Amino acid sequence: MISARVDRLRDTVPLVQCLTNTVVTQFTANVLLSAGASPAMVDTPEEAADFARVASGVLVNLGTPTAAGYTAMREAVRGAGEAGTPWVLDPVACGGAAARTSFAGDIVRHRPAAVRGNPSEIRALAGLVTGETGPSVGGRGVDSTDEVESASVAAAAVSAATGAVVAVSGPRDLIVSTRPDGTTRTTRLTSGDPLMQRVVGTGCSLGALTAAYLGAELSGATGSTGFTGSAGPDLHTAVVAAHAHAGAAGTAAAREASAPGSFAVAWLDRLYSLSAADIAGSVSLDE
């Protein structure tokens, strides 16, 4: 099922609008281009809503926010909501600075298709949507000091409250969604390499890749180009496929590079060159 999604991404070349932080804009665009999507960094208040109506998917990443950036994010989410464009929230440093935590707690109520973050961010977000605070979290910037599993209850709470697929990134990714009957669906995915933590933007660009996979999943969902014989789009699996693609490329890159500079180059190369079968065969799934 992952394999089909990778092929679909490359066939449909989804247009992904990124409202993201200034540190990772270039790398995020290159990740999307390498993986098979098309980036558009349209992030001004004037243009964000209109573009979100025509984009395949939208990423809203809260790193390095400005006042104008917040306005643009609200506009993009509004446009996405009106047009049914799937959007992804990456709540960078949620639980840290008050202003962005407050913004995250508000914007997450506008029905993101997915949320992707590290454990401390997802736990902080869970506190915002449920009104409960979990055990105190030792966050320092964007480097999570929690383990992924410690955020599983929080991830399920965020999913239940928002309807989003929630991905907690780490050595073993946790992807959680809520079924129509209210039960929780969970997938654990082991892939990647520790060197990914030494390259800025591997996490942020995974948020963009998630938006790309969601866009590909929903493109033609109502028409004849949808999955033949399928029960329709499956956003949970699309999010898993995004993480598999990024993780498999990380595993492959680590075979040819042992330091961060060349690893980043190799990661982009493998996002591009790994076949759908390579990707599906490289990751370890537990669901």
Add this chain to the structure above:
Amino acid sequence: MISARVDRLRDTVPLVQCLTNTVVTQFTANVLLSAGASPAMVDTPEEAADFARVASGVLVNLGTPTAAGYTAMREAVRGAGEAGTPWVLDPVACGGAAARTSFAGDIVRHRPAAVRGNPSEIRALAGLVTGETGPSVGGRGVDSTDEVESASVAAAAVSAATGAVVAVSGPRDLIVSTRPDGTTRTTRLTSGDPLMQRVVGTGCSLGALTAAYLGAELSGATGSTGFTGSAGPDLHTAVVAAHAHAGAAGTAAAREASAPGSFAVAWLDRLYSLSAADIAGSVSLDE
């Protein structure tokens, strides 16, 4: 003639002021440094005009514009105009969002030395300067869906209306200018590699490189360091040389890299290491 321009660029090390989008600032600076120019990303309203008076060339790229960015662009163009500094317009996504299309239509009237864009952008710009709209254009973001040749009439119209050399980028670049007698001069240049489309900023940085070549062409144009025996600066050929340099490096990079990450690295390497003769010998010209 291309070969002499490459040598001149590297001898004069033109200082290129870039007002460009946040996605490509780092890459653009590295492209200029690798090719032999000196970048300066001076793009605030307070500093843009003064710096444009002392720069060798100025790039105005409309990607990711902000209100302050628009003001800075107007200031830079004003300073460039007062000092005779050549400036290049890259009308990113012109024909898409209304605000930037309107801005492009206005700023292009302030005598850019060159305009560089993809086919849909140049066609949209032609509609703005002539008041006529061509056949409808299927633009999606900055990825042109038109062919270069379809924009040849539009390029000639923009050149005739503005006096600029107009470059339409694609697998075969089209470079068009208007002679003093009103006739159109056209050069077609085949070079590069499809992997350039998988690296963000190859087009945007070509705009900056064009400003560098124009700056080198005009430096010393009135003094003893001009071209010996030449009829004076030839902006058309300078723009062709910029495209030849970028394209030849792309062709060479594709010999050593087959995926986007390593291709981008190799492109920077070859912008630096290809000799003037290598560059002139690598491209195919039709004029």
Add this chain to the structure above:
Amino acid sequence: MISARVDRLRDTVPLVQCLTNTVVTQFTANVLLSAGASPAMVDTPEEAADFARVASGVLVNLGTPTAAGYTAMREAVRGAGEAGTPWVLDPVACGGAAARTSFAGDIVRHRPAAVRGNPSEIRALAGLVTGETGPSVGGRGVDSTDEVESASVAAAAVSAATGAVVAVSGPRDLIVSTRPDGTTRTTRLTSGDPLMQRVVGTGCSLGALTAAYLGAELSGATGSTGFTGSAGPDLHTAVVAAHAHAGAAGTAAAREASAPGSFAVAWLDRLYSLSAADIAGSVSLDE
């Protein structure tokens, strides 16, 4: 002594807050990650002060400043001052545009732990803090046209007036501080490679690395994890160690790469992989 600092950096993983220019944010973050520190690009007026209180070190780099950026820098310096967080000033293009020169002259009075710049910037800064102007300086953008040694008197003047360790970057770095008795301590460090001038951000990221080394030097300075048997933190040596780390990686990178694209990749690799002994053994010190 350098060797112990490199180990200490990698052991303490200092959190470095960067308020820096848009051209080099990604590269600066990657340099910090490769060297062994943790970057956080928290640069909004709302968040800068609070974050500076918890960061290990702060970089204030004046490239591409905006009005909001200036406010954020003042806030970060205020928070750093209140919490005793060491901060580094990189006075990019000081002596050029009036607004940033004026800002540099003001902010430098708020007790930076270190100042890092090129010769023309340090000379301009000396004029601001002493009220005297030196010989006229042929600055063009951020490319210094002076020699490092010509700025030695200026560096000593800035150090005496501000208490900062002052580093003048070049083929042979000059690091100057003022002893408690008012005499000047000077270290000259030869390392690196001319290709570093062809990669944007090698200087700017050295400012961030300096903040990282200062943060590591001061961490645990009052507790049991300080240097055993040492007389306490030595900021001068910490600044020397930062330059040694960057320079040794440059020397090593030049052994495997001969053009700017691959050199930048190799530099990041060697920042990561060189051992403390490799670094200490690679540079030539004169003090």
